[in-house]
Amino acid sequence: MEIQPAELIDKMTILKLKIEKLDSLELRAEYEEYERAIEGYRKQGVEVKPEWFDRLYEYNREQWEIYAQLRDEKNGKRDLETIGRLYIAVEKSNKKRVAIKNEIVNVSGKGFRDIKMN
Secondary structure (H helix, E strand, O other): OOOOHHHHHHHHHHHHHHHHHHOOHHHHHHHHHHHHHHHHHHHOOOOOOHHHHHHHHHHHHHHHHHHHHHHHHHHOOOOHHHHHHHHHHHHHHHHHHHHHHHHHHHHHOOOOOOOOOO
């Protein structure tokens, strides 16, 4: 099954974060597999901009950090106001992430736009 460029790039940036935190051969092998798939798209003439990787990496890193704060808060003092603010921060970050993925779909002509309700 062919994974579309927006999903590939998103998965690659998440894997990059996991490799930075956990560093395993399995994660590296999966990352390399996705790199080959991206190269295949480039060979087909599909535009793949390096900035997409950078932007998705930043938003996925941001979400990773927010989720870590959420886990800490849920396991700690359980301040509901803080938990609410963190959930809102996740939603805002995810909207930026979805916008980048939709840009990739528009430019590459591959995949489907992600439409979030609310």
